[in-house]
Amino acid sequence: MTDLATRVDAPRAPLLRRAAPALLGYAAVRALGLLVLAVWSAARGKSAYTLLTARWDSLWYARVAGPGYGYEVRLPNGDVHSDLAFFPLLPWLERLGHALAPLSYADAGFLVSLSASLAAAAGIFAVAERVYGPRVGRYAVLLWAVLPVGIVQSMAYSESLFTALAAWSLYAVLTGRWVGAGVLAALAGLTRPVGVAVVAAVWTAGMVSFVRERGTRHTPGAHHRERTPVWRRALGMLLAPLGAAGYVLWVGHRTGRGPLGYLDVQAGWRNGFDGGYAFARFVADKFTSFPSALAGLGLIAGVALLIWLYVTGVRARQPLTLLVYTGVVLALALCASSYFGSKPRLLMPAFPVLLPLAGALARLRAPRSALVTAGLAVAAAVYGAFWLNGSGPP
Template structure:
């Protein structure tokens, strides 16, 4: 345990009981979202299950699970979409699920996401409870559940799996469990490229901890060796996959960047996104969308500034900052940015603290109203343009 700890760690036997209200609330919100999606899809002669498991990125993950890597699509404009862009942990779990059960790879991916979303909700609660208390923890989970694109948490995508690994890794850092933090960071690095944010959080906390406790044993009796081991383990997942892609493509350590370039993904500091927003002001109807995008970015920036002002623990600030920067400053498909921000749950903690300060009846009413709006939005969105 380290100086990062601010509250006592609940006994293991009582941890689930303590998180139960958050998990039950989360399950209720997600059940509502799935019910509304099923009804909305049925009214349009579409399959909600297909929308959740067999469209967009889900198909790429399933192909990797079924056949391994090596598939690519060459577009008329010369772009090459390679399955090497998709990190392997979710396909591995889909393959395992299909091998040990009667589920298809799509079904296994759906089950993985459902279970991972619950694990993510528990991890978010654990982090928020540890820093701000139980009531804020429950509110943080509910806010994450009712995000406008929260339906993605129930899709056969990697967002829920990644958020679960990231949240529990951050909790392990906050409670001084360095080896656990490193292993979970390693796994997050096998899930999504933004796993680097988890690695950076572990390293930032480790470096600060070393600076404050130069002796072999810190004030809590934790030896320096586990901390060093956790820091060594953390980057191995992301580094291992990136190096493997470079070897497979024959383009060296930076081969993965070429794969992403084939999808027109890259980091340009937000220039492409800024141009995209500016183009919205060429006509009146689209100008409203442009104003909405500017307001959304301003809200995200304001929330991060509040996180800094409220002196969130360093690992949370590092993690949320990198996730946010990669989401907003990448040149990828702009409609995916809200989905890419899903793992940045520390941004919700200021709102969770504010919601926790309300009367229980009032906060429950607010959460219920937003949950209904989120469920309707998710159903309309997934039946429309949906997440790329």
């Protein structure tokens, strides 16, 4: 693929100063989304804040933050929904916020998500700028903000927190900060099951680095480009899987099922990995009538776009770290037999697929790219309000 070294030399100005325009744009997009949600919800007699903090997964996280694990719901069909399916970092932070300030667990979760979404935007900018330059970095952040399901970034869900940890872990790998990359990967593994994607990226980058350094060492006259001590890379790789592995093993011990315990918990939620068979059947069933066939065509087009963007990244020789991470996120989201309405938000952490689009926007004249971005922001705000006011969970 490509060398782990960056293509664009890092500017000398502080990173946060360089990221400031992107963060301001991100905040504006999110503010628009929240405003439209508030107006739409009020028109329907609903509370926008309740939709953001006290429905669906938000309730499960708040329950874990309060009394701890042990809550489950037994459905009439025999399925068991256990709170052990929800990884602990967000509830831990909610509990911390509740302890430090007069906040409910839901309030703390909302503040964590708002803060984490800004940290995620900064991390996305850092990664994109490192690879393609600041202009692409700014558009990558804006594109992440205007995703159709971008409203989830402001919910008391774990997507923003996970994306922040993943983006900064990837940036740490790209800049040779291996211990930091391992710590952040471990925290990502305590946030969502897809934390394995960050672990895979760190391990792949580390192994490639070891192999490249060994080959360089035995090449006469070659320069040693990798100056990071071996122990730092090894420690980063050792730390990376501890979060995900630790939680899965703890669940196995608690359920008495060993390493299979977490899989049993997910099976109770009808979650599993079937290579995309269930999702393919779901899409095929859409073609039983004309109106739903349009939705089926939309789903096929969406999946095709994701695959095309990923292949474009491969052809553009994106850093191997990003390709591995993105590939695992896409595979887990598209090939899981989970609730299909949640797949758009499960794809949200796969931000590197946006880099080709960000590059295309960066090549446009500023007025035209601004117009495109503004149009997408309005569309995303309207869709997010419509989606969140629907009957099913996002």
